[in-house]
Amino acid sequence: xxxxxxxxxxxxxxxxxxDTLKKDGVTLWDGIRNYQARNFMRRMSLxxxxxxxxxxxxxxxxxxxMEVIDLNIIDPTQFQKESKYYDPKSSQEEPRWDCVKxxxxxxxxxxxxxxxxxxLFNEEELLLVKKGNxxxxxxxxxxxxxxxxxxxx
DNA sequence: GCCAACGTTGGC
DNA sequence: GCCAACGTTGGC
Numbered sequence: 001x002x003x004x005x006x007x008x009x010x011x012x013x014x015x016x017x018x019d020t021l022k023k024d025g026v027t028l029w030d031g032i033r034n035y036q037a038r039n040f041m042r043r044m045s046l047x048x049x050x051x052x053x054x055x056x057x058x059x060x061x062x063x064x065x066m067e068v069i070d071l072n073i074i075d076p077t078q079f080q081k082e083s084k085y086y087d088p089k090s091s092q093e094e095p096r097w098d099c100v101k102x103x104x105x106x107x108x109x110x111x112x113x114x115x116x117x118x119x120l121f122n123e124e125e126l127l128l129v130k131k132g133n134x135x136x137x138x139x140x141x142x143x144x145x146x147x148x149x150x151x152x153x
Numbered sequence: 154g155c156c157a158a159c160g161t162t163g164g165c
Numbered sequence: 166g167c168c169a170a171c172g173t174t175g176g177c
């Protein structure tokens with residue numbers, strides 16, 4: 001049994017929140033339309049652990065913990081014309097977007113705000129989580145992941 | 154391939 | 166609402 005990798009995935013709570021995931025139990029992390037974020041999902045392994053981050057809300061921060069339970073799933077929303085994630089450049093023969101399935105593990109006992117994350121994160125992680133690009137999935141170093149886990153348990 | 158214009162993310 | 170930091174698009 002190899003040690004899992006750790007990731008952080010952002011979602012706006014209005015779109016999909018930790019409480020919705022808790023209710024659903026599992027969910028497909030679809031709708032990712034950024035190549036770098038998609039490529040991070042392709043690097044995931046079964047059993048990898050993921051911090052659930054609420055973005056674009058007050059205050060932003062880590063609200064829960066999940067596990068990757070399925071890999072390389074074609075994102076169905078790219079073919080759905082009525083979906084806001086519809087991609088006309090994608091086809092059934094050559095789909096562009098895929099995703100992973102995640103399972104709810106637990107809701108953070110203590111909310112970990114972005115303000116607090118700034119103390120833990122290195123500059124690269126901070127840049128990725130904080131600002132300016134469409135990157136909603138980032139890798140988290142093991143040592144830092146363990147510190148975060150201690151704080152949200 | 155360059156780059157200006159435009160769109161999006163997301164903290165503040 | 167503002168705006169920095171990206172990513173994407175399209176003319177050339």
